[in-house]
Amino acid sequence: MNRSFQYILVLFSLICENLICQCEEGFTYNNTLSNNINILLGDSCFYNDDLEGLSDLISINNLDYDNAFGIGTQSWFNGRLKILVAGNYGNSSGVNDTIFSLPESIGNWTGLSGLYLEWNRISSLPSSFENLKELRSLYISNNILEGVIENLDSLSNLKYLDLGYNKINQLPISICSLAELQYLWLFNNNLSSLPECMCDMNIDWSSDDSAWFPFFAIGGNSLCENIPECISNSENFNISLDQFYYSFQIDSPQECDFANINDHSNIPYEIKIENPYPNPFNPKTSIRIDLKKSGMVDILIYDLKGSLIQILNGQKLDAGEHTFNWDAGDYSNGIYLMKINTTKKTFVKKVILIK
Structure with a gap:
């Protein structure tokens, strides 16, 4: 085998290894x-x-x-x-x-x-x-x-x-x-x-x-x-x-316009909770609640770690419309959970603070 042929064979082997013969x-x-x-x-x-x-x-x-x-x-x-x-x-x-x-x-x-x-x-x-x-x-x-x-x-x-x-x-x-x-x-x-x-x-x-x-x-x-x-x-x-x-x-409860809940006397209890507005917000947002019957309502603000950071309401409310404002000026950007507790049901609304 002469050197020229050996050189061609080696060159072909290199080409085959790196470009052609490795793959189907x-x-x-x-x-x-x-x-x-x-x-x-x-x-x-x-x-x-x-x-x-x-x-x-x-x-x-x-x-x-x-x-x-x-x-x-x-x-x-x-x-x-x-x-x-x-x-x-x-x-x-x-x-x-x-x-x-x-x-x-x-x-x-x-x-x-x-x-x-x-x-x-x-x-x-x-x-x-x-x-x-x-x-x-x-x-x-x-x-x-x-x-x-x-x-x-x-x-x-x-x-x-x-x-x-x-x-x-x-x-x-x-x-x-x-x-x-x-x-x-x-x-x-x-x-x-x-x-x-x-x-x-x-x-x-x-x-x-x-x-x-x-x-x-x-x-x-x-x-x-x-x-x-x-x-x-x-x-x-x-x-x-x-x-x-x-x-x-x-x-994260289902979001329904009205939740019909029966109290112990079987009298219909209805509450309407509107979505917070504006949302996203900076730095203030509001939530409106319409009660058909007076009762205890807690409105609590949580961060995504599950920590309670603010209480908007913790007392009994009369029947009718109520608006609650949250000023988040002291808090950082992110998602917060607005939790509304009644005597029979809990609602959660997600709000996004963007400064």
């Missing part, structure tokens, strides 16, 4: 990866269609990343995107700016099992979302979703579904066919009705797991009548998780 067709080789990429199993070959979905996600939201590998925290398994963490957390584990839209090409992520998109401004899911049939965990709280895909049962492997703190006003009947679902969080949306078939779902409606997370929670909606029995009887019917860290449960 449809995959791209990349051996210069940053710390946000985790390879669970396999080598440095990445499925082109998965990369396309990542690139489109970056481009349609004008995110500041050089390539598909830059966004969020990615976990890959045998060349397929397995987990994507792209919440807007304000740290390096998520995205560096807000996601407003999801591209149709995320339907390419057919191997995806975990998707984390919290704290963005996503208003809808693309129709191709139905292709994510391997998805087991979907966390998309604190967005502005108004609904989910109609054929939600296409996500047949889903075990964890967090839709909390959105603007969802209706759920499709197909949710009832999610046979593998174990955790369902629907709190703080705009739901006023639910599919009757939800009671056919195999969910523990009232219990918590060993870490004190509820399997089901739906507080902070407007579910006031014609509620499926399994939901209305749930211990977590008026429960939410704290908005920022999900570190503790909070009381």
Whole structure:
């Protein structure tokens, strides 16, 4: 073998190792990866269609990343995107700016099992979302979703579904066919009705797991009548998780115009509580209460740590309209809970202080 041939053979081997021969067709080789990429199993070959979905996600939201590998925290398994963490957390584990839209090409992520998109401004899911049939965990709280895909049962492997703190006003009947679902969080949306078939779902409606997370929670909606029995009887019917860290449960009653409550003499007791206005506010907001019968009313202000910071009222009120003002000039920006206790029922209103 002459030297020229040896040189060509060595050169071809180098080219093969670094550019061509490492990956099957449809995959791209990349051996210069940053710390946000985790390879669970396999080598440095990445499925082109998965990369396309990542690139489109970056481009349609004008995110500041050089390539598909830059966004969020990615976990890959045998060349397929397995987990994507792209919440807007304000740290390096998520995205560096807000996601407003999801591209149709995320339907390419057919191997995806975990998707984390919290704290963005996503208003809808693309129709191709139905292709994510391997998805087991979907966390998309604190967005502005108004609904989910109609054929939600296409996500047949889903075990964890967090839709909390959105603007969802209706759920499709197909949710009832999610046979593998174990955790369902629907709190703080705009739901006023639910599919009757939800009671056919195999969910523990009232219990918590060993870490004190509820399997089901739906507080902070407007579910006031014609509620499926399994939901209305749930211990977590008026429960939410704290908005920022999900570190503790909070009381979050359904928001209904009138709560009809019977006292011991079976005389109807009615109270109307209007939403605080303005909200968000700086630094003053007001809440108006209309009592149909005199009674004790406590109006308490809590921070999100659950600490009582101010009492607006703690005495008996006459029947009629009452307005209470809160001056939060001494408090920092953030979300506060306005808790209204009557002798028979508790209401919670969320207010946002922005200075």
